[in-house]
Amino acid sequence: MSNTPLTPGVVAGRLSPEEYDRNFGDAYPPLDEHEALVAADRCYFCHDAPCIAACPTEIDIPLFIRQIQTGMPQAAGRTIFDQNILGGMCARVCPTETLCEGACVREAAEGKPVKIGQLQRFATDTVMAKDAHPFRRAPATGRVIAVVGAGPAGLACAHRLAMHGHDVVVMDGRDKPGGLNEYGIATYKTPGGFAQAEVEWLLRIGGITVKTGVRLGRELALAELREDHDAVFLGIGLAGVNALRAEGEAHDHVHDAVDFIADLRQATDKRRIAVGRRVVVIGGGMTAVDAAVQAKLLGAEHVTMVYRRTRERMGASAHEQLHAVSKGVQIITGAAPVRILGDGAVTGVEFAYTAEGKQGLTTAGESFVVPADQVFKAIGQKLEAAPGGLDLDGAKIAVTGPGRTSLAGVWAGGDCAIGGDDLTVTAVKEGRDAAEDIHATLMGAATVAAQ
Amino acid sequence: MANLATDFVGIKSPNPFWLASAPPTDKEYNVRRAFEAGWGGVVWKTLGLDPHIVNVNGPRYGAVWGADRRLLGLNNIELITDRPLDVNLREIKAVKRDYPDRAMVVSLMVPCEEDAWKTILPLVEDTGADGIELNFGCPHGMSERGMGSAVGQVPEYIEMVARWCKQHTRMPVIVKLTPNITDIRYPARAAKAGGADAVSLINTVSSITSVNLDTMSPEPMIDGKGSHGGYCGPAVKPIALNMVAEIARDAETAGLPISGIGGVTTWRDAAEFLALGAGNVQVCTAAMTYGFKVVQEMISGLSEWMDEKGYTSVAEVSGRAVPNVTDWQYLNLNYVAKARIDQDSCIKCGRCFAACEDTSHQAISMSPDRVFEVIDEECVACNLCVNVCPVEGCITMEPLAAGEIDKRTGRPVDPNYANWTTHPNNPGAVKAAE
Ligand SMILES: Cc1cc2nc3c(=O)[nH]c(=O)nc-3n(C[C@H](O)[C@H](O)[C@H](O)COP(=O)(O)OP(=O)(O)OC[C@H]3O[C@@H](n4cnc5c(N)ncnc54)[C@H](O)[C@@H]3O)c2cc1C
Ligand SMILES: Cc1cc2nc3c(=O)[nH]c(=O)nc-3n(C[C@H](O)[C@H](O)[C@H](O)COP(=O)(O)O)c2cc1C
Ligand code: SF4
Numbered sequence: 001m002s003n004t005p006l007t008p009g010v011v012a013g014r015l016s017p018e019e020y021d022r023n024f025g026d027a028y029p030p031l032d033e034h035e036a037l038v039a040a041d042r043c044y045f046c047h048d049a050p051c052i053a054a055c056p057t058e059i060d061i062p063l064f065i066r067q068i069q070t071g072m073p074q075a076a077g078r079t080i081f082d083q084n085i086l087g088g089m090c091a092r093v094c095p096t097e098t099l100c101e102g103a104c105v106r107e108a109a110e111g112k113p114v115k116i117g118q119l120q121r122f123a124t125d126t127v128m129a130k131d132a133h134p135f136r137r138a139p140a141t142g143r144v145i146a147v148v149g150a151g152p153a154g155l156a157c158a159h160r161l162a163m164h165g166h167d168v169v170v171m172d173g174r175d176k177p178g179g180l181n182e183y184g185i186a187t188y189k190t191p192g193g194f195a196q197a198e199v200e201w202l203l204r205i206g207g208i209t210v211k212t213g214v215r216l217g218r219e220l221a222l223a224e225l226r227e228d229h230d231a232v233f234l235g236i237g238l239a240g241v242n243a244l245r246a247e248g249e250a251h252d253h254v255h256d257a258v259d260f261i262a263d264l265r266q267a268t269d270k271r272r273i274a275v276g277r278r279v280v281v282i283g284g285g286m287t288a289v290d291a292a293v294q295a296k297l298l299g300a301e302h303v304t305m306v307y308r309r310t311r312e313r314m315g316a317s318a319h320e321q322l323h324a325v326s327k328g329v330q331i332i333t334g335a336a337p338v339r340i341l342g343d344g345a346v347t348g349v350e351f352a353y354t355a356e357g358k359q360g361l362t363t364a365g366e367s368f369v370v371p372a373d374q375v376f377k378a379i380g381q382k383l384e385a386a387p388g389g390l391d392l393d394g395a396k397i398a399v400t401g402p403g404r405t406s407l408a409g410v411w412a413g414g415d416c417a418i419g420g421d422d423l424t425v426t427a428v429k430e431g432r433d434a435a436e437d438i439h440a441t442l443m444g445a446a447t448v449a450a451q
Numbered sequence: 452m453a454n455l456a457t458d459f460v461g462i463k464s465p466n467p468f469w470l471a472s473a474p475p476t477d478k479e480y481n482v483r484r485a486f487e488a489g490w491g492g493v494v495w496k497t498l499g500l501d502p503h504i505v506n507v508n509g510p511r512y513g514a515v516w517g518a519d520r521r522l523l524g525l526n527n528i529e530l531i532t533d534r535p536l537d538v539n540l541r542e543i544k545a546v547k548r549d550y551p552d553r554a555m556v557v558s559l560m561v562p563c564e565e566d567a568w569k570t571i572l573p574l575v576e577d578t579g580a581d582g583i584e585l586n587f588g589c590p591h592g593m594s595e596r597g598m599g600s601a602v603g604q605v606p607e608y609i610e611m612v613a614r615w616c617k618q619h620t621r622m623p624v625i626v627k628l629t630p631n632i633t634d635i636r637y638p639a640r641a642a643k644a645g646g647a648d649a650v651s652l653i654n655t656v657s658s659i660t661s662v663n664l665d666t667m668s669p670e671p672m673i674d675g676k677g678s679h680g681g682y683c684g685p686a687v688k689p690i691a692l693n694m695v696a697e698i699a700r701d702a703e704t705a706g707l708p709i710s711g712i713g714g715v716t717t718w719r720d721a722a723e724f725l726a727l728g729a730g731n732v733q734v735c736t737a738a739m740t741y742g743f744k745v746v747q748e749m750i751s752g753l754s755e756w757m758d759e760k761g762y763t764s765v766a767e768v769s770g771r772a773v774p775n776v777t778d779w780q781y782l783n784l785n786y787v788a789k790a791r792i793d794q795d796s797c798i799k800c801g802r803c804f805a806a807c808e809d810t811s812h813q814a815i816s817m818s819p820d821r822v823f824e825v826i827d828e829e830c831v832a833c834n835l836c837v838n839v840c841p842v843e844g845c846i847t848m849e850p851l852a853a854g855e856i857d858k859r860t861g862r863p864v865d866p867n868y869a870n871w872t873t874h875p876n877n878p879g880a881v882k883a884a885e
Contacts, residue, residue, distance in 0.1 A: 037520070038519060044800045044802060045802070046799075046800040046801050047800070047801030047802055047804050047805035047817075048801055049800075049801075050821065105798040105799055105800040106798070108798040108799065109798040109841075109842060
């Protein structure tokens with residue numbers, strides 16, 4: 001194709017095939033065995049290690065690193081999966097600089113933490129490369145549990161329930177399971193079809209049936225699910241997006257960032273994805289960064305990310321910001337969108353400078369225009385609709401303890417439930433803990449009934 | 452720059468760093484390159500009588516590694532030189548001729564018969580070599596044939612062979628000792644009694660470095676079997692240092708020149724051997740691990756340190772620490788120290804806590820926000836926390852001043868020296884004079 005980054009408008013094929021391959025290949029290639037041993041040797045095997053406390057799933061990090069060090073990466077993988085069945089995905093997508101690696105004492109000592117994320121990938125890859133699934137199911141309990149949403153929360157919950165001997169039916173509105181692992185995470189973090197391979201590997205535990213293309217609120221109703229199952233877990237994520245409430249949103253080439261990212265993830269040939277020459281991304285979180293970076297990687301000439309508050313308040317970590325800047329994304333902070341300009345197709349976005357004061361965020365008089373032929377809105381996702389009868393806490397499903405909702409027999413976890421950061425690893429933790437609570441509740445009841 | 456020139460039993464060398472008798476000194480090519488790199492002298496790889504011995508044709512080394520695969524210990528099942536005697540003698544002569552300022556000592560191992568020694572000594576003398584070293588140390592292979600450590604473990608044999616050598620050559624005689632013995636002073640005394648000019652130690656320590664768990668055989672494995680070998684490198688340094696010190700402070704061997712060997716890897720290791728009484732050092736594993744160039748760090752480091760301390764000769768350093776090596780019973784029991792944790796350099800790994808809490812005296816407290824502090828009431832100053840802390844200088848041992856209260860015992864620190872020999876708990880205590 002003859003398009004280049006300079007071609008005006010929104011077009012596909014701005015780069016050479018080699019450039020696409022390079023841009024969307026593994027951003028952090030896996031450690032080979034030698035590199036893993038060198039990295040593992042740096043672990044101090046801390047007492048009551050701060051990295052463990054910093055991991056939402058509380059993986060025993062010093063133990064698994066010592067297992068790698070002693071030549072037992074498969075035992076290391078088992079240590080990880082015991083706590084986090086999606087340890088493979090987490091190794092790729094966790095913002096480790098704010099989690100485990102941020103707490104590593106060698107970060108304090110030398111500013112160079114042990115490469116926990118990459119070591120975790122080394123160990124989990126070793127286990128997943130084997131043909132066998134590392135866990136067995138307990139004897140069947142005869143209980144059947146409905147899990148709605150096949151994202152990290154739902155999958156972690158389903159796996160733990162299956163391990164305890166329950167049968168699980170996982171239902172998801174999309175065509176493929178995986179949730180944002182499949183439709184959201186940046187392509188270069190999880191290339192090579194890893195998300196589907198991981199789901200397939202996880203399901204090998206047995207006892208889990210997956211039904212796709214069925215939505216709660218459309219094909220499914222919560223009341224019926226409760227009736228037909230011993231318990232229900234909701235891990236439906238945040239399927240809705242916040243509205244910009246700025247004039248001109250209806251112009252052509254103004255999109256939700258999450259849709260752009262999902263399309264990109266699903267495209268087997270990235271050359272077919274059209275991108276603007278001048279792209280503006282509105283927002284300051286992980287989604288904004290991923291949209292901006294990937295627009296750049298698709299060959300956009302100028303990509304500008306504009307966030308209304310200060311840099312410190314951005315949802316994207318310092319590491320993510322740096323990553324965006326290193327890819328050539330320009331980041332503007334302290335400016336809010338006023339209107340989207342255009343005549344049919346978008347031509348630019350007008351922003352006003354903001355000030356943070358007692359009244360919250362206010363816009364002062366001065367404004368500026370960033371020219372754009374494509375705009376991505378990344379100002380947050382929200383719960384699409386609260387399933388009937390559930391109490392909400394703000395905009396999320398209210399839960400207490402390990403994911404108990406206001407309805408008996410209904411648990412919720414992951415992004416859709418209140419509490420925790422909106423991260424893959426938090427979703428896994430909440431799904432896992434809800435499964436343990438469901439198990440305890442169901443089996444405790446059985447014991448009581450038997451007496 | 453400090454003058455590093457040394458005179459060891461009349462053998463002069465520009466610095467105290469000699470290559471020990473081993474593969475690095477097994478041929479002319481190596482030794483010439485070693486001298487070019489700056490080594491002060493060599494002890495040529497041990498010669499024997501023809502027919503020359505043979506080596507195994509499979510692996511001869513095993514190893515122990517630390518973090519980052521740093522070689523900490525090496526084990527070998529190599530024997531003495533496996534080249535004909537006349538080839539070695541010719542090469543020794545050629546190298547000595549071209550490097551007259553370097554020390555050329557020839558290591559020897561022949562059967563325990565006077566005739567054997569009478570035969571080989573004139574041949575060595577003819578090369579112009581500066582001295583001989585009697586290899587009574589090799590713990591494998593040769594010992595099975597009544598040589599090496601089989602001789603070194605019997606003081607009477609050492610004395611006998613040393614005496615023969617002194618009778619049949621004008622060259623200085625150094626006796627190389629094996630550490631595979633209970634008390635190193637006996638062979639050292641025997642060497643002295645036999646008239647030896649010096650001892651060198653240690654040779655390698657009998658060892659099995661690892662076991663191959665697939666083939667169920669010790670490493671290095673030769674066709675499914677392994678044999679014990681000799682251990683050397685950084686791991687053996689503490690053993691060697693102690694043995695050197697034992698000889699240096701023994702009344703019977705005091706003043707006997709010592710060539711220190713065993714794990715010398717840096718200038719600091721060398722300085723420690725010198726301080727404990729060695730007149731020079733010999734190096735094998737460090738050269739085999741990093742190449743001949745390591746000597747350059749040793750030379751510059753030692754001279755830098757000597758300048759800093761104001762020492763002008765190696766001889767001035769030699770033996771400096773010997774008066775401070777004593778027996779346990781003479782240690783001052785009124786000396787009281789406490790561990791101190793420097794909060795600014797603490798990285799909060801908690802290893803000191805785990806060590807003290809689980810395995811020692813429960814003398815370190817841990818707060819919920821990971822502040823680690825020493826509990827003076829419990830601390831016995833054992834030093835374990837210092838040793839396990841990954842940050843150098845973060846935990847230190849601070850002595851209490853005389854008169855200060857030791858919170859563990861509730862008693863003030865006694866300013867007077869008092870040791871076990873007078874301690875009330877010692878049933879054999881000698882009553883101090885009233
Ligand atoms: C663009 C983007 C990038 C991100 N990058 C990272 C990252 O790098 N690292 C990180 O840790 N986190 C990242 N996150 C956040 C992370 O993906 C989420 O926190 C995590 O996926 C939440 O898991 P979940 O299971 O709660 O929800 P989801 O992953 O959103 O899964 C919810 C599932 O429920 C289904 N569903 C929704 N509604 C219904 C319904 N009514 N009926 C049936 N099924 C339904 C959906 O189809 C989906 O499959 C990113 C998020 C986005 C949007
Ligand atoms: C492969 C090998 C062969 C050795 N051969 C001899 C030898 O022939 N004669 C000898 O006296 N010592 C021999 N040694 C022992 C060394 O000279 C030295 O005493 C020992 O390695 C300890 O020093 P190091 O820790 O610096 O290596 C040998 C050591 C090694 C590693
Ligand atoms: S070092 Fe390696 S290559 Fe050289 S002789 Fe030994 S085994 Fe062979």
